[in-house]
Amino acid sequence: MGAIVLGDNRYGKAEIRLLRVTRGAAAHDIRDLTVSVALAGDFAPAHLEGDNSAVLPTDSQKNAVYAFAADGPPGEIEDLGLRLARHFLATSPAARRAQVRIDEHAWTRLDAHAFQAGAGGERRQACAIAEGDAAWVAAGLADLLVLKTAGSEFRGFARDRYTTLEETGDRILATAVTARWRYASAEGHDWAAAHGRARQAMLDAFAGRHSRSLQQTLYEMGRAVLEAVPGVAEIRLSLPNRHHFAMGSDDLFHVDDRPYGLIEGTVRREGAPPGPPLDW
Amino acid sequence: MGAIVLGDNRYGKAEIRLLRVTRGAAAHDIRDLTVSVALAGDFAPAHLEGDNSAVLPTDSQKNAVYAFAADGPPGEIEDLGLRLARHFLATSPAARRAQVRIDEHAWTRLDAHAFQAGAGGERRQACAIAEGDAAWVAAGLADLLVLKTAGSEFRGFARDRYTTLEETGDRILATAVTARWRYASAEGHDWAAAHGRARQAMLDAFAGRHSRSLQQTLYEMGRAVLEAVPGVAEIRLSLPNRHHFAMGSDDLFHVDDRPYGLIEGTVRREGAPPGPPLDW
Amino acid sequence: MGAIVLGDNRYGKAEIRLLRVTRGAAAHDIRDLTVSVALAGDFAPAHLEGDNSAVLPTDSQKNAVYAFAADGPPGEIEDLGLRLARHFLATSPAARRAQVRIDEHAWTRLDAHAFQAGAGGERRQACAIAEGDAAWVAAGLADLLVLKTAGSEFRGFARDRYTTLEETGDRILATAVTARWRYASAEGHDWAAAHGRARQAMLDAFAGRHSRSLQQTLYEMGRAVLEAVPGVAEIRLSLPNRHHFAMGSDDLFHVDDRPYGLIEGTVRREGAPPGPPLDW
């Protein structure tokens, strides 16, 4: 085999934590964000020769994130991600692609100036990618914990010599939803409304549709998002099956940590333009 | 110095995870609990001679927890804890004291049979202790995340040669409340209502009262609980100060993980009967 | 745009935890493994129609992993992964591709039958993929924490309007190495020896070579592995930059949790046969 060469690479500052306060006369608003930047491009001299002349420090990336957050209300995380991704392409000539990922942590209002953390660790997410004049926006959510006590069965499955599982027509179905979807275009969306519709569509599909397997539920949740939000080209869901084992009755269950089933899948719109993978 | 002897000791099964479903005609209810048992008593023969004849296995303790949870709706966690603690005293003659700690994980209803995990990792807690004919009940909550953007200052503090902190009349105040309170008696309470009033009193005190320090806020939160729930004898609060550092403006803050301030304190009713420490 | 269709998907049992003891006359050996299985193939009927007839339950996958581990010493994790991956292809007709990932947790011998956990959370890893008659084997390690106090600089970097970082000729360099490398062929390797050489090559490159940036160190570590183990076709490294900020002297540093730099890159042998991505 041949020479040793550098392959794909990227770098950036990860998990920049910030709180942005907007102080209205009657009430304050807050935005609690975690931002991660990754730049890819012509960084071979840094890797091969220790020549850093093209490397914008990750410290500068962090400073830019804070500067953008300071410069007026940040807007939706999809927009902030796009602005930052385009900024990094512009300010770092060696970068061919900039990816900016933002997690937003929800807070519920207690009064005009006080807040309580939102539901169950759930985070709204966005990922913007800029490359030349092109841009892609993906959105999603992580750790949305849901559980249903009816309308879930698992029967008629394949069997091999190791199979001991019994069929069940009525089981607990519980999962922590991670969902990421790519918009067909990077502009022209009401990001917050689209996110809300996508989230509600997943909750409705989980709660309202009978489940013959977590695979079927995954597909139904993905399809519901595509139907509810026309601008979505593709959605990827990752659903751990949080096993609840019946303890001698239909009403009591042991909740097990590990192992767990893991169901992953994408649902997409045929003919939609391709885009970067949803594996951020 | 003298002979080597066995001191205080206890043992039990920790973090028994269970989900209890109550299937009504119109809707299901669920209870998601984590139960930990600890027995103390005359277990010297096990430690000194390997004589296990007085040791009820932790596996049996686990089985008992599941059996009690299966035997009808569990009721409030304070009551379930008391029933279990008294059971362990009765079934294990060597046990002089039984402590049962229960964490309840909140779920919000989506529909008749589907649920979403509750707010921000917050857990309702109870700890029941039985000893002979006596019993104590404590309750609490953990990881209630709150933040305020106004009404918090920190000024006029002591200074030493290492002090560089500047006074501030307007800072972000954020903490993850852990609170544990002991009831003056183990019976005669509406546990759920008392817990709700205690929780609301803490939120109101945090949000509504001006803070000159997290110490003052701790005291105000504790006092508010004692005022709102007459049956509470003592409350212990542990409040990490989640530092938010201003980034050049009043509106943007860096959220730091470590180090953090840690403020701990108790507020109690003078003359209330003493009880076991609130350090579970 | 067109119809809604199912895209890529896979499923399996994740994080099956097992300990395997081999009881020799003079001493016992132990293997502490975490195994995750993922099957991809023709599972559209399960997703689209709730038809589970092709779905081998993840419970059966778990049983198979335990059965294979019970059936004699497991051998190196690369081999065990290959045997399991091929088994799942054979036993599940609908599966076109089976991936088996194994993490091995190291233990150090205390005596013939007692052990202490190995270094710093480091885990040896393997990932075997079978697809038709083809197979690929990758190996790696995670959470190898290393730090150097000399021989690390960061100078001559690009600057933009947000750059405030000062150049340094002498900094602390600390990272938690995650490395994953793919072998050019799935057979004919001494897996344990190859893993040991790869690991040592990375340690030598980190410790012994002057670092002008973490990018350069990443490349040197990757190149060292390719030079030390001829059978390796490609290696992917992920190196978080665990920042140590000087506190007024050259000898004292604040260790920060977040944010952190994150440097990722691949080093490969030109002309080596391509294979599945190293993103497991």
Place this chain on the structure above:
Amino acid sequence: MGAIVLGDNRYGKAEIRLLRVTRGAAAHDIRDLTVSVALAGDFAPAHLEGDNSAVLPTDSQKNAVYAFAADGPPGEIEDLGLRLARHFLATSPAARRAQVRIDEHAWTRLDAHAFQAGAGGERRQACAIAEGDAAWVAAGLADLLVLKTAGSEFRGFARDRYTTLEETGDRILATAVTARWRYASAEGHDWAAAHGRARQAMLDAFAGRHSRSLQQTLYEMGRAVLEAVPGVAEIRLSLPNRHHFAMGSDDLFHVDDRPYGLIEGTVRREGAPPGPPLDW
């Protein structure tokens, strides 16, 4: 019942992370520490009236920790803790008691200037308390993971109506040792040697002595420390029983996360002077 009053309270900076480098001509040495400070005393005005005049900011405490660490090699963590505790008593007139807890994270040398993280997350610990002219020093370790495949049984235990566990003459015994011991005096010890002897005594007792229960092993480990280190007055051990369930053979085990047994106990020297509880 009577008036609402402030009870016990304390405050301080927690988890101050620092790395101290000592640069010798031939090689560098590093010390990786996490320091937590807690002050108790007359802080009622801060709690009751928002009067901070006696409150030394936790930020100043942090600065002092860095200053002490910068001012020459830190020495053993027991000594550094003592120096810091006495400093805080001196610099904060309202403080009646100062507690300084230090965790040390081990690193293994790779060469003169490079290091690899030490075993399995294990941390050496110390806790120094100063109060007036008195002082106490405790030391310990956390997360020392050990496992034995022979010499462990659990038989002859008590039974109740819920008992289903079978007796076993040969089981896996695995635990994560947390041990904290108090020295009879705060001076005159070779802290590092004493820690080493205590640690080795626990490993020898775990590995070398037959176990009829984890309680017996706890006592043997504690006794071994008291025998090996005459200056130790009392030791507290907390031993989670990491259950390994046999999977149909004597050689294969499922490793379960939760629930787990939890065995806690103290072993002390009769007549040793009392001291603060070992619950830090």
